[in-house]
Amino acid sequence: MAVSDREAEFRDFVTAQMEPLRGLAYLTCGDWQAAEDAVLTVLAKLYVKWRRVDNHASYARTAVVRAAIDETRRPWWRRERSQSHAMPDHPYPDDSTHAVDERLRVREALLQLPPRLRAVLTLRYLEGLSVHDTAEALRCPEGTVKSYTSRGLDALRQILGVEVFVNKELRREVRAV
Amino acid sequence: MKYELSDMLEAGKENAPPPRYSVDDAVAAGRKRQRRRTVLTGAGSAAVVVAVATAIAVPQIVTDKGPATQGNAAPAAASKAAAPAPFAYPADNFTGNITGFKSGDLTVTDTVHVTPGYQVAVVVYRKGVYDPKKIKTAEQVTVDGHAGYFQKSLPGKAPEGLKGKIPASAFDTPASLAWQYDDNAWAVVSVAARVKATQQEVAAIAAKVTAGAAKPVTVDFKLSYVPKGYELAAAGPSSVLNSPLEGESYVRLLKGDFPYRGLTAPAQDPFVVNDKQLPVVQLTLYPKWNGKYRSATTPSCPEPGLCYRTTDNGKYELELSGGGFLSDPEMIKMLNSVTFADPSDPGTWFKATDAV
Secondary structure, three states, rough: HHHHHHHHHHHHHHHHHHHHHHHHHHHHHOOOHHHHHHHHHHHHHHOOOOHHOOOHHHHHHHHHHHHHHHHOHHHHHHHHHHHHHHOOOOOOOOOOOOHHHHHHHHHHHHHOOOHHHHHHHHHHHHHOOOOOHHHHHHOHHHHHHHHHHHHHHHHHHHHHHHEEEEEEEHHHHHOOO | OOOEEEHHHHHOOOOOOOOOOOHHHHHHHHHHHHHHHHHOOOOOOOOOOOOOOOEEOOOOOOOOOHHHHHHOOOOOOOOOOOOOEEEEEOOOOOOOEEEEEEEEEEEOOOOOEOOOEEEEOOOEEEEEOOOOOOEEEEEEEEOOOOOHHHHHOEEOOOOOOOOOOOOOHOOOOOOOOEEEEEEEEEEEEOOOOOHOOOOHHHHHHOOOOOOOEEEEOEOEEOOOOOOOOEEEEEEEEOOOOOOOOOOOOEEEEEEEOOOOOOOOOOOOOOOOOOEEEEEEEEEEEHHHHHOOOOOOOOEEEEEEOEEEOOOOOEEEEEEEOOOOOHHHHHHHHHOOEEEEOOOOOOOOOOEHHOOO
């Protein structure tokens, strides 16, 4: 494959995937700037190994989640956060409609979960990965994924004070894409 | 009301700000990386811990024990203030005696961090260490008959130079309740701003602060080599007010005396005395999955001032931060002198006072 062909393919891929990857990273680390840095880093790596990766989307997705988790572990992040107990930034628009309130409430609830736990929920229920694939992506045992899923759902129920359910049909549809 | 999880996740990423990077930026970053691929380093991060769901900054209790008398100070005058049982500060250095408890849906851990001036779980200061001047502008309250102050949480603002790099919420003021449990002896309970704890909830935590049996703080590694002049300054499962990960341990070494007096919060890097920064070295052991860099049992320094070494089984990583005061070869020498306990078995851990 000529360099120009590779670059054209890469450009097409980035055009289609950059925004979803940005959202995935944000849901994992809770900070848009850190999320974008994580995505750019992963895309740069993917560019280098483009011809050696079979499934570019899968590679990018799992690498972005890992990188986003890593962003939350940087020494400066840890030092600053440890002094304030703060969670990642989540700027709110100046809008008081009910729908916006609900969305912000949901986002607030998600951001209260630890990054790895959030990553498990995101990979499973937004990206539609199986327990096995999620475990592989996060390099952890399948039991951990199951446990994190259960803990995450319980935590969201407690934080929001409402029932949180999983649409399994939707999840299968997402996986099929 | 019911929420469907995938809908929640979709909602969670709505209203994204305009992207900072374009497709061209991604291509440029890729090309750049290609050019320097022989010096690849990981893209992730170093150690650690993000705040806990119920993150509570713990209270501290202080007795009047200055650094010069740290070794054999008498037990602190008990805090008979808010605690149902009197709180007596441990007599020995680097021992902790805060007993964890639950208050509503908030959890206070056992002691997770000890310095010569205070222990953290709830933060309990030794007598004479805490200066209430900052919180005295807050609302006056009474805690079990003792004078105190309640400061509600306030939104933070990132200082110039850090704007855009660190979220403003990192500078939120936590809800805090300080009370004078004895003459010139203060205890402080702080609850993270995002928890949105009420004054009543914070007071309920304060009322439950109790002292258990004093136990030496232990860590799961020790060093046979420490550069001249550096001495143990803090130790425990947590570096500050985080809930520790499994197997996590923290040790801080300082070169020079730091006066544990007049504090308005737990001491943090930089440790400045008479306008001069004391050299500081920090070591943290944590599960390897929480690490950023490629590391091995042989020490290496992927960034200036940051060196790493893993346990023999590769499951845990020790981070040594030199703070700009030590050369990398000096830090490698320190890491080569490390002996690990079994991080998964606290029974094998070393007393912090024996670790350096």
